[in-house]
Amino acid sequence: MLRYKNFLSLFFISTLLTVLLVAFISLWEVITPHNLVDQVIIIEPGASFIQVADELKDMGVINSPFILTSYKKFFRPKSFIKSGEYLINSNDSPISIVDNLFEGRVLFHQFTIIEGWTFTQLLNNLRSHSVVNATNMTDSEIIDRLGINLDSLEGQFLAETYNFVRGDSDIDILTNAHNLLKDTLNEAWKIGKNNxxxxxxxxxxxxxxxxxxxxxxxxxxxxxxxxxxxxxxxxxxxxxxxxxxxxxxxxxxxxxxxxxxxxxxxxxxxxxxxxxxxxxxxxxxxxxxxxxxxxxxxxxxxxxxxxxxxxxxxxxxxxxxxxxxxxxxxxxx
Structure with missing residues (x-):
């Protein structure tokens, strides 16, 4: 009887140690960065979490998709990844990467409209940008879309730096630049003193x-x-x-x-x-x-x-x- 109790105690301790070891390894897996260099991942609309976890493994960002899917199952069962382009820094842990995907913390790009550019220069630079979706709208179509009551688009966009995400179109950036121009111009006109x-x-x-x-x-x-x-x-x-x-x-x-x-x-x-x-x-x-x-x-x-x-x-x-x-x-x- 005593030998049986000792066996049960040993079995219990061994099982507990195994569970603790697995838990430690799993915790270490999700909190320790595995990525050696900064990388970018693009999540397409409709991609499943398992697909993303497999891609992260292929990129060398995580070691075990199973541990990552288990983390989601137990700790964020109602969360869903959001499509978009994400920057994965070399010091990002798997858990922080997944949280970014859940929260939709996408990568922002910048486009700078240079002071003194003509509208033609703006459009050429905007549409040649590797991340901007070029719509190839004509000038008259842009005028209609922006609701501009003029025949010319010259001067209608404020020279400034604009943030945008992959998938944004040229008209999205032009809209932001035109709205900022209107706000800046109208505010200046209200307080200006040029009679x-x-x-x-x-x-x-x-x-x-x-x-x-x-x-x-x-x-x-x-x-x-x-x-x-x-x-x-x-x-x-x-x-x-x-x-x-x-x-x-x-x-x-x-x-x-x-x-x-x-x-x-x-x-x-x-x-x-x-x-x-x-x-x-x-x-x-x-x-x-x-x-x-x-x-x-x-x-x-x-x-x-x-x-x-x-x-x-x-x-x-x-x-x-x-x-x-x-x-x-x-x-x-």
């Missing part, structure tokens, strides 16, 4: 010219002041970027006298006031500079010709002509 402009769209047009004239934030407000002063005095803006935009593919790379005399609706050497549309996509700072022009007496400016991108500003034509001579002298050396 020479009639509406937010004119502010956007002016902002686009400022955007192309300088990349220096502190000069944008000064240049805005120059253009505002010229508009007040009914002087033509005489902005080279508007000439270049109006020429389109006919621009040779250097502005000529014929270019300045070209009769097109964007050539501010030939037209009064602002051109009919923006000439590029703008950032927030250019919008703010358009509605908050610097209060100065300058009527002219020209590049210094130095590598810093700065300009000479003048109040008289005589001073401006001397600045032009200095610019020409600087670019010779």
């Amino acid at each position: 020479v402009l009639n509406d937010p769209y004119q502010a956007l047009v002016l902002a686009s010219i400022i955007e192309k004239e300088t990349a220096l934030s502190d000069e944008r407000y000064i240049i805005s002041g120059v253009f505002t002063k010229r508009l007040e005095k009914k002087m033509r803006l005489q902005s080279d970027p508007t000439v270049i935009y109006g020429l389109g593919n006919n621009f040779s790379g250097d502005i000529t006298k014929d270019d300045l005399n070209d009769l097109n609706e964007y050539n501010t050497y030939r037209i009064d006031g602002l051109p009919p549309t923006p000439i590029c996509l703008v950032g927030k700072d250019s919008i703010l500079s358009a509605v908050f022009p610097d209060n100065n007496n300058y009527l002219y400016f020209v590049a210094t010709g130095n590598s810093d991108g700065k300009h000479f500003f003048s109040s008289s034509l005589a001073d401006h002509n001397r600045a032009v001579e200095k610019y020409l002298s600087n670019i010779k050396y």
